[in-house]
Amino acid sequence: MSNKEQKTGHIFGPVPSRRLGRSLGIDLVPYKTCSYDCLYCQIGHTTEKTAARKNWVDTDEIIAELETKLSSRPDYITLSGSGEPTLFAGCGELLEKIKNITDIPVAVITNGSMLSEKQVRAELLGADLVVPSLDAGDEETFQKINQPCFDITFDRVLAGLIEFRREFKGKYWLEVFFIDGLNDNDEQVGKIASCITAIGPDKVQINTVTRPPADDVRPVSRQRLERIAKKLGPNAKIIADFKSEEPATEFKVKDADIIEMLKRRPCSLEDIAAGLKMPINEVIKHIEVLMKSGRIETVMQNGRIYYIKTKTAGETGG
Numbered sequence: 001m002s003n004k005e006q007k008t009g010h011i012f013g014p015v016p017s018r019r020l021g022r023s024l025g026i027d028l029v030p031y032k033t034c035s036y037d038c039l040y041c042q043i044g045h046t047t048e049k050t051a052a053r054k055n056w057v058d059t060d061e062i063i064a065e066l067e068t069k070l071s072s073r074p075d076y077i078t079l080s081g082s083g084e085p086t087l088f089a090g091c092g093e094l095l096e097k098i099k100n101i102t103d104i105p106v107a108v109i110t111n112g113s114m115l116s117e118k119q120v121r122a123e124l125l126g127a128d129l130v131v132p133s134l135d136a137g138d139e140e141t142f143q144k145i146n147q148p149c150f151d152i153t154f155d156r157v158l159a160g161l162i163e164f165r166r167e168f169k170g171k172y173w174l175e176v177f178f179i180d181g182l183n184d185n186d187e188q189v190g191k192i193a194s195c196i197t198a199i200g201p202d203k204v205q206i207n208t209v210t211r212p213p214a215d216d217v218r219p220v221s222r223q224r225l226e227r228i229a230k231k232l233g234p235n236a237k238i239i240a241d242f243k244s245e246e247p248a249t250e251f252k253v254k255d256a257d258i259i260e261m262l263k264r265r266p267c268s269l270e271d272i273a274a275g276l277k278m279p280i281n282e283v284i285k286h287i288e289v290l291m292k293s294g295r296i297e298t299v300m301q302n303g304r305i306y307y308i309k310t311k312t313a314g315e316t317g318g
Contacts, residue, residue: 078109178228
């Protein structure tokens with residue numbers, strides 16, 4: 001593989017995002033290193049559950065990779081990926097360096113577990129948008145759904161979410177993920193609504209199982225989510241699947257680009273077309289090749305086909 005074709009280690013995408021349009025992601029932690037082990041996680045079970053922050057990679061190395069990707073013109077640069085990004089101890093330094101090279105807004109997608117730490121809150125003040133999660137209204141349900149590190153409690157997480165709202169001047173959206181039979185009953189919805197009032201986010205984004213989850217959990221119906229949205233306040237909205245309206249035709253895609261997307265999460269044909277800005281018929285051609293070679297496979301979720309990278313799939317191709 002030539003230097004020009006060398007795969008970057010920490011930058012992925014742009015990928016389609018229901019929140020952010022085309023998102024250029026930065027993966028800051030080792031695969032599935034997280035403070036939670038959520039039942040619904042689309043990446044799978046956490047292999048390294050921890051609340052210890054580390055510098056796994058030099059920020060200058062990330063910036064060097066990022067500079068080669070800015071020509072893709074994403075809507076956002078996003079700290080997210082295959083684990084909890086705020087576990088990366090260099091978040092503040094990285095945000096500052098990103099701002100020095102581009103005016104593309106920076107988002108942080110976080111489970112919110114580390115916002116109780118003053119240092120973490122201070123580091124994230126440099127972001128344009130922060131999207132934390134809150135999936136429960138009490139300790140028992142929090143433990144069932146999010147399965148956090150032993151020292152992370154519901155009260156601690158909620159206090160961090162409230163305090164960060166007071167300090168942060170950027171956009172602050174809260175995602176709430178509902179699972180059938182676990183947190184969609186009226187009692188839980190009422191408790192979550194009270195938490196939302198205390199936090200005061202700009203938006204509340206309601207989500208449910210749409211991609212293959214880590215555990216056998218079921219989605220909440222659209223009708224039920226609509227009723228829940230009314231109880232969570234005027235800023236609550238159900239997140240719809242991202243769909244590209246006008247995919248560009250000039251973007252030349254390699255099989256490796258698709259593999260890189262599928263490493264991060266399962267994607268439908270529409271997801272791939274949107275993220276790589278290519279016509280759906282071109283996506284199908286690449287998918288056929290990758291399926292025949294055994295580098296990807298399909299899974300079904302809610303009657304819809306998603307593609308995933310096989311465990312033995314290579315990282316390159318063209």
